[in-house]
Amino acid sequence: MQQMKKIVKKHPLAIRWFHWINFPVLAIMIWSGLLIYWANDIYRLGWGTTTVLKFFPDSFNKALNIPFRLAEGMSFHFVFMWLFAINGFIYVTYLFFSGEWKLIFPNKKSLKESWLVILHDLHIRKGLPPQKKYNAAQRIAYTGVIVMGFGSLITGIAIYKPVQFKTICALLGGYEWARIEHFTLTILFTLFFIVHIIQVILAGWNNFRGMVAGFEVVPATTVPPVANEAIEEPVTIMNKQKNS
């Protein structure tokens, strides 16, 4: 007799498309942004004459072949910005119309529970609060990147056309502040990316497969007894019971 498992639909096809389109597009936006930023690379972490971290060290620029490519950076940035904006816009629209937003936006309990999730992930506390698709920390993080994406778009528009969109530019604190904000959001995206990758690796194959194939295998605790002939072909018991 074949072994049976229960699978659960996790990520709808649309969300998987948005996710995997966004990944290379955002990567190209960050890379071309680095080419642009290099031409006036004045930001640093530090105080007075003390610099803790220069954005970016010469070795970093050299390793990534960044210097003297401003024109190229701008041309890629102002082409791929459309894909980033359109993909993001359709994604957010989809969230609203599909009801997926209920699974991803934080709720009243999220702030408190996210702390428990962090303690759990740091192996300080055992067990997670009950959750649906995403735990509280994921809800905050994934909603946060949506807000960040919108922020990148708005600060980007303010730098791109500061005269035509001067109200937006002024609301962001002016041209130079908008550039700092745009840059900071990019740093936050890369930090998100690093944590995201670590979490995906720790979560393992089943979770990763969810973002590609759409389903996750869960322990089948209550597999009803099935007649042998029914197992000849892949069985979808729930469908056969017309409960779907």
Place this chain on the structure above:
Amino acid sequence: MTNKNENIVSLKDIRNKTVRAFAIFFLLIIAALFGWHWLNHQPEDNGIPGPLRTVLNGNENLFSNYIYSLHNSSKAYSPADAAPRVRVNGDAGLGDDFDTAAWKLQVVRKPGDTLFISLDEIKALPKTEVIFDFKCIEGWSQITHWSGVKFSDFLNKYNLTSQSAMNYVGLNTPDKKYYVGIDTRSILHPQTLLCYEMNGKPLPMNQGYPLRLIIPVKYGIKHLKRIGTIFFSNTKPKDYWYERGYDYYSGL
């Protein structure tokens, strides 16, 4: 207990579903890599791959026709806000073999019909001041203080209105080593100046003495220093930085 999102399936079925999904996933990755390779190896159009140039030109159409407005001006500042030390960023077209005494602005009304205008004649026109946040395409900006004649006043004074019905204005340095092309809509903006003073004094040589363009709706690359010739055209005039991969429009 029942849920439309749950299915009981065989291990084989799970394997098949997984293999199918990842096969499609890897095919899409390969397609994306091919697409990236294709894009980067297209014939160049003025320094960047052709498809990128096509989109940049599309951006220009969008912004110049639907977003740009004569009523959107660069924020005006007071003289006290202006930087006393003005950054100098480029010297293309500012060679030493330049006879300031012999200089006259040349305006090509039509091929073979050129106006010669002296600095004194330009200074006799109504004077306009612009104090604005000058923005370099490199990403820095600086509040600077300029004065001269409004470009639109100049066109009216010299009866160049039929010329300014054309799509573009071209400007060259006297040695023709630096040259820009600007859409006429932008050149007619009330903040666009034929500028002969910086911080209330004659332009320094490295800022384009005797006459330069100040056009706050564009990046600094379009603010040509030491104007030799101005001409009008329905097609895009040659542009120094456009040839080096930058956006032709470069509008703010």
